[in-house]
Amino acid sequence: MPEEKSYQPETLAVRSGSVHSQFNEHSEAMFLTSSFTFDSAEQAAKRFIGEEQGNIYARFTNPTVTMFEERLAMLEGAEQCVATSSGMSAILALCMGLLKAGDHIVASRSLFGSSINLFNNFMRKFGVETTFVSATDVAEWKAAVKPETKLFFLETPSNPLTEISDIAALSAVAKQHDVLLAVDNCFCTPILQRPLDLGADIVIHSATKYIDGQGRVLGGAVLGSKALMEPVYSFLRTAGPTMSAFNAWVFLKGLETLKLRMTAHSAGALALATWLEAQPNVTRVLYPGLPSHPQHDLAMKQQTTGGGIVAFEVASSQGGGKEAAWRVIDNTQLLSITANLGDTKTTITHPATTTHARITPEARAAAGITDGLVRIAVGLESVIDIQNDLARGL
Numbered sequence: 001m002p003e004e005k006s007y008q009p010e011t012l013a014v015r016s017g018s019v020h021s022q023f024n025e026h027s028e029a030m031f032l033t034s035s036f037t038f039d040s041a042e043q044a045a046k047r048f049i050g051e052e053q054g055n056i057y058a059r060f061t062n063p064t065v066t067m068f069e070e071r072l073a074m075l076e077g078a079e080q081c082v083a084t085s086s087g088m089s090a091i092l093a094l095c096m097g098l099l100k101a102g103d104h105i106v107a108s109r110s111l112f113g114s115s116i117n118l119f120n121n122f123m124r125k126f127g128v129e130t131t132f133v134s135a136t137d138v139a140e141w142k143a144a145v146k147p148e149t150k151l152f153f154l155e156t157p158s159n160p161l162t163e164i165s166d167i168a169a170l171s172a173v174a175k176q177h178d179v180l181l182a183v184d185n186c187f188c189t190p191i192l193q194r195p196l197d198l199g200a201d202i203v204i205h206s207a208t209k210y211i212d213g214q215g216r217v218l219g220g221a222v223l224g225s226k227a228l229m230e231p232v233y234s235f236l237r238t239a240g241p242t243m244s245a246f247n248a249w250v251f252l253k254g255l256e257t258l259k260l261r262m263t264a265h266s267a268g269a270l271a272l273a274t275w276l277e278a279q280p281n282v283t284r285v286l287y288p289g290l291p292s293h294p295q296h297d298l299a300m301k302q303q304t305t306g307g308g309i310v311a312f313e314v315a316s317s318q319g320g321g322k323e324a325a326w327r328v329i330d331n332t333q334l335l336s337i338t339a340n341l342g343d344t345k346t347t348i349t350h351p352a353t354t355t356h357a358r359i360t361p362e363a364r365a366a367a368g369i370t371d372g373l374v375r376i377a378v379g380l381e382s383v384i385d386i387q388n389d390l391a392r393g394l
């Protein structure tokens with residue numbers, strides 16, 4: 001595509017990426033091959049020392065994976081994308097590529113559970129300490145900075161409370177202290193939010209969620225400048241948590257419908273959140289697209305819509321909060337009881353006893369994850385059917 005940068009996101013999502021074979025295939029091909037051959041010993045030598053560009057081995061590059069990387073980079077407005085085997089290996093590759101023993105991370109307290117474990121239980125073993133702070137209070141981030149601080153890490157909106165971190169404000173603090181800002185953009189995707197435009201240095205994705213969009217395969221990505229991605233890619237090429245060609249092909253096709261799906265997920269979530277607010281047994285609804293959301297204005301400034309995730313609290317008039325939440329979940333017949341999200345199928349979760357069960361009740365309370373809280377990841381079914389399914393338990 002000659003004028004790629006001038007195209008709209010939905011055009012880039014179906015057209016961008018440069019890899020086509022000699023067969024002029026119209027749909028993106030899947031290259032299931034672990035290695036590539038050379039015309040001569042000399043060419044092999046040139047490829048290995050980097051004097052000539054080209055594929056060598058699928059741990060390094062694969063044309064289908066390259067195509068996915070080019071397309072996601074165009075959508076995020078990034079110079080380079082490095083695809084990984086999962087969202088978690090994207091975060092690992094970021095840490096291994098850019099941090100060393102003695103460095104310090106400041107991270108949002110409201111991160112995906114495995115991200116907290118990675119920082120607390122594994123990066124710490126290698127001498128990288130993490131301070132966890134409020135997702136929403138910029139002053140806490142500022143106060144947590146030390147001379148050793150190298151990285152700010154957050155996700156916005158957060159899971160499950162949909163807290164919004166102010167990317168532009170945190171980017172200003174990060175720049176002041178020569179710290180890199182990484183944003184896990186899993187919940188919004190580049191269709192709803194482009195962190196690099198707001199001042200972030202790095203974007204992380206779990207492609208497993210909305211980029212696939214149909215709950216089939218795991219994958220992830222790290223995006224940023226060429227200079228920042230060089231050591232991240234070098235770690236992947238050496239250690240191997242790279243994306244498979246098959247998964248890259250699924251994600252490429254997922255990107256083509258991403259705008260349509262994100263628009264539909266968001267419209268469904270807004271309709272559901274509005275309906276939930278009117279239910280007598282619902283005490284609180286958290287959705288960034290609702291005017292009642294504590295950070296609605298900020299959300300609407302940095303996102304184009306509220307996204308597909310809604311959390312709400314069930315009144316505990318009969319029994320405790322957990323009993324009330326479980327009653328709503330167990331009375332559904334249509335929704336899937338599972339912790340995954342970003343699927344065409346709507347999912348329902350009780351965070352306090354699943355995704356956040358392993359943190360202490362005190363930490364859970366401090367984080368605002370009450371026993372009555374239910375999280376819905378709105379799929380592509382009719383909202384009327386989702387409402388009827390929830391109405392039974394409510």
Ligand SMILES: *Cc1c(COP(=O)(O)O)cnc(C)c1O
Nearest residue numbers: 086087088112155186206208219
């Ligand atoms: C799921 C998720 C991850 C981890 O991604 P995997 O593909 O499961 O490894 C990271 N961040 C967020 C916000 C997620 O929802």
